[in-house]
Amino acid sequence: MDGTILVADDDKTIRTVLTQALTRAGCKVHATSSLVTLMRWVDEGKGDLVITDVMMPDGNGIEQLPLISEKRPGLPVIVISAQNTIVTAIQATEADAYDYLPKPFDLPDLMKRAGRALEIRRRVSNPVVAPPAAADDLPLVGRTQGMQALYQVIARVMNTDLPVLIHGESGTGKSLIANIIHDLSDRRSLPFVVATGADLETMEGPAKLISRARGGTLLFDEVADLPGEVQARIVRMLDSFDDTSPRVIATSQSDLSLHLKAGRFRQDLYYRLDGVALDVPPLRDRVDDIAPLVEHFVACADRDGLPVRAFEPSAMELIRAYSWPGNVRQLENAVRRLLLTGTEALVGRSDVETVLGSQPAVEPAGGDDDRLSSSIARHLRRYFDLHGGQLPPSGLYERILREMEMPLIEIALDATGGNQAKCADLLGINRNTLRKKITDLDIRVTRRRKLM
Numbered sequence: 001m002d003g004t005i006l007v008a009d010d011d012k013t014i015r016t017v018l019t020q021a022l023t024r025a026g027c028k029v030h031a032t033s034s035l036v037t038l039m040r041w042v043d044e045g046k047g048d049l050v051i052t053d054v055m056m057p058d059g060n061g062i063e064q065l066p067l068i069s070e071k072r073p074g075l076p077v078i079v080i081s082a083q084n085t086i087v088t089a090i091q092a093t094e095a096d097a098y099d100y101l102p103k104p105f106d107l108p109d110l111m112k113r114a115g116r117a118l119e120i121r122r123r124v125s126n127p128v129v130a131p132p133a134a135a136d137d138l139p140l141v142g143r144t145q146g147m148q149a150l151y152q153v154i155a156r157v158m159n160t161d162l163p164v165l166i167h168g169e170s171g172t173g174k175s176l177i178a179n180i181i182h183d184l185s186d187r188r189s190l191p192f193v194v195a196t197g198a199d200l201e202t203m204e205g206p207a208k209l210i211s212r213a214r215g216g217t218l219l220f221d222e223v224a225d226l227p228g229e230v231q232a233r234i235v236r237m238l239d240s241f242d243d244t245s246p247r248v249i250a251t252s253q254s255d256l257s258l259h260l261k262a263g264r265f266r267q268d269l270y271y272r273l274d275g276v277a278l279d280v281p282p283l284r285d286r287v288d289d290i291a292p293l294v295e296h297f298v299a300c301a302d303r304d305g306l307p308v309r310a311f312e313p314s315a316m317e318l319i320r321a322y323s324w325p326g327n328v329r330q331l332e333n334a335v336r337r338l339l340l341t342g343t344e345a346l347v348g349r350s351d352v353e354t355v356l357g358s359q360p361a362v363e364p365a366g367g368d369d370d371r372l373s374s375s376i377a378r379h380l381r382r383y384f385d386l387h388g389g390q391l392p393p394s395g396l397y398e399r400i401l402r403e404m405e406m407p408l409i410e411i412a413l414d415a416t417g418g419n420q421a422k423c424a425d426l427l428g429i430n431r432n433t434l435r436k437k438i439t440d441l442d443i444r445v446t447r448r449r450k451l452m
Contacts, residue, residue: 001022001025001026001027001111001114001115001118002026002027002118003027003028003048003049003118004027004028004029004030004046004047004048004049005022005027005028005029005030005047005048005049005050005051005114006029006030006031006032006038006041006042006046006047006049006050006051006052007019007022007029007030007031007032007051007052008031008032008033008034008035008037008038008050008051008052008053008056008061009031009033009051009052009053009056009080010033010053010055010056010057011053012033014053014080015031015032015033017107018031018051018110019031021107021111022111022114025111025115027114030046030047033056033057034056034057034058035052035056035058035059035061035064036058036059038050038052038064039064039067039068042068042071042072042075043071045072047072047075048075048118049075049076049077049078049098049114049117049118050068050075050076050077050078051077051078051080051110051114052064052077052078052079052080053079053080053081054079054080054081054083054088054092055081055082055083061079061081062079062088062091062092062095062097065077065079065092065095065096065097066095069096076098076099076117076118077097077098078097078098078099078100078101078110078113078114078117079092079097079099079100079101080100080101080102080103080105080110081100081101081102081103082102082103085141085151086140086151086154086155086180088100088102089102089148089151089152089154089155090151090154090155090158090184092155093152093155093156094155098117099113099117100152101113102143102148140173140176140177140180141289141292141293141296142286142289142292142293143288143289143292144281144286144288144289146281146285146286147281147286147289150177150278150279150280150281153276153278154177154180154181154184154278157181157276158181158184158185159185159186160276161247162275162276163247163248163249163250163272163273163274163275163276164178164181164247164248164249164250164275164276164277164278165249165250165251165252165256165273165274165275165276165277165278166178166249166250166251166252166277166278166280167251167252167253167255167256167277167278167279167280168251168253168279168280168281168282169253169280169282169327170253170326170327170329171283171326171327171328171329171330172280172281172282172283172327172328173280173327173328173329174221174251174252174253174280175194175219175221175251177278177280178217178219178221178249178251179192181217181249182216182217182247182249185217185247187215187216187217187246187247190213190214190215190216190217190246191212191213191214191216191217192216192217192219193209193212193213193216193217193218193219193246194219194221195209195218195219195220195221196221197225197226197227197230200226200230200233200234201230203233205233206233206234206236206237206240209237210237210245210246213246214246215244215245215246216246216247217246217247217248217249218246218247218248218249219249219250219251220234220248220249220250220251220273221250221251222251222252222253223250223251223252223256223269223273224252224253224254224256224259224264224265228266231265231266231269232266234269235266235268235269235272238269238272248273250273256270256273256274257270282324282327283324283327283328283331284323284324287320290319290320290324290331291316291320293328293331293332294311294316294319294331294335297331297332297335297336298335298339301335301336301339306336306339306340307339307340307342308339309338309339309342309344309345309346309347310345310346310347311346311347312346312347312348312349314348314349315346315347315348315349315351315352317349318349318352318353318356319331319334319352322356334355334356337355338351338352338355341355376404380400402441405437405441406441406443408427409423409427409434409437409438409441409443410443412426412427413438413443413445417447418445418446418447419447420434420435420438420445
């Protein structure tokens, strides 16, 4: 790597680490804790690349990007920030930063990006001022790599006309992301319309939707659930679009390609909706976002007038260990319940155990074939989660099999009216084996006529 790099960060440790790493890579480095000094270097023509923090003692690094672009067209800028919200990612992208990385960043990753930036030296277009938005008011909270990558894709696609297809489990915030894309786009002053099946039941439905949207954004929520006739109307509607038509966003809990293969979703509609695909990670895949989300929900509860309680470390540990099948929505409801039902100043581990132990089962999205195994897996995860990172007592295999075997035999006996010969045939086991299991498990058998 060859070139001169200007580093601006008020954290001395970060300046030292970057200076050492970039120097070892063959670069010359000028490091400062002041934006004034950085801009003086830019004025003097120094530097082939800028790496700058956002929040500096004498200003905002992102706000300097338009001036850098004006003074030194083509000078790439990599923005790094601990203010790692979607607003920061979008502002950096809108201001035509070459790249954006949230803190704490991966040093080898930053080095690779710096090397690419030095090679490309692309010309930067005129920046667009990001729409005003407060990070605390945004419903999307996440610092993990998956969420940061999602933010960057949102920033790139929000002002395009491409349709967006958002995949994600129930409770991950798909509709919220659709709202964010609209609210931060050039269409934000136009309507955001959610289309329902009822809106498309009649032949006049599509025309009415287009009229309501008035060139804004049209959302088809859970599009996989729409019947074939409605899907056909959407296809005809999309084919009639012109330059003044609304932007289309669709959401789906399940993978539409699987519905496509099974013949439950129209191929022509799939390819019309699949312009840009956004995959929203489930909460269990971004555990490091759980604590910030809890803080966010506590702050929201405080604004709503609910009692505010702090969380003991052991309570937060259990919250992080739980699998959250209902994702962010389930976490929000659990946090609000913990705040409302507790009497102590601190939320303890026992409080969390009580709330999590009463959580209803959440059916994951997917086909009928994997529903049983998914349900079993979900309950087993929950069993492990409730031990808070500790292993359950030994003998788990026999215990789990016994707990599964008993209801299976009881339900099979009920279905066959207590006829053990029919039940054994239904289960695919020997009649003597069934009798032994009935005795061992102490299952009560009642013979009756089964009306089916």
